[in-house]
Amino acid sequence: MAARGDLGPADEEQLEADAANAGIGFARTPLVCVIDADSIVEPDSLLRASEPFMHDDGRLVAVGGAIRVANGSRVEGGSLQEIRISRDFIPQFQVCEYLRAFLTARVANAHTNTLMLISGAFGLFRRSDLIEMGGYRHDTVGEDLELVTHIHRHMREKKRPYRIAxxxxxxxxxxxxxxxxxxANQRARWQQGALETLSFHRRMIGNPRYGRIGMLALPQMILEDLLGPPAELIGYVLIPLAVLLGILDPMAALVFFFVSVVFGCGLSVGTLALEEHQLRRTPTAKDLLRIGWAAIVENFGYRQLNLWYRLKGVKRYLKSDSTWAAVPREGFNA
Structure with missing residues (x-):
């Protein structure tokens, strides 16, 4: 496929995809781990990630894990010493989002082999498969999403049994x-990357040749990433207008909004408690309260800001603007 990266040395002016491809080409091990520079893996994460490969019959191509927000936690010597929830609302809102994304939807997607994303923050891949496919594509700002989509496409076109865990x-x-x-820069980039991936692999959409990916996973991406932002924007305009014109009962609108807020709050808090129990860590009551409060407050401004940033990503996609918008970092608390 065109625009795949060169699996050779990268220079300072090349993109993240080119740097990852250089590492893939340089490696000599059966498995390669791709990790962001601003990420910290727990001591046993690599062992846990490689274990499924050891018990596999050769079908496993990639393994991803949960990504958690470290803002507010205590980090010393590149190691996480104490887990805390940040006092700032913006990281708190993202804790809610990450919990919902990584510990609910992706578990179900992996079970049906329709997982479309292994985060660029951390993933373990079978090197031979990446080399065969040409590595990361460098003409997209969503190279991690595009890579996993390309894995699905490549394996199904080759009619090879495979699994992404x-x-x-x-x-x-x-x-x-x-x-x-x-x-703003991150969410616009994510949105643009999703639209680019849909465009690159549009022949898969609704195509029975690609099984669940073409008939289920990619149409779901269309609903969420292509139709989702304009539909949400229209909803913010039409629902208040319908209430004002007497078309929609105000009480029905309030009940619907209340149920959605309670569901989101319960999902975030419950997921945090279950994950900490699974990892043998006990979340403090203060952390649970912060997440519960953030899950409520995020509906009043944060979701709307996210929508605006996603619409900016749509605009960047339509303008074919592939400039990498940097995300300012404060660094981990040492």
Missing amino acids: FVPDIVCWTEAPASLEGL
């Missing part, structure tokens, strides 16, 4: 954007 007790800690500027 997600192990929730593999934990990688990352520094989430702590400012609105950083959040």
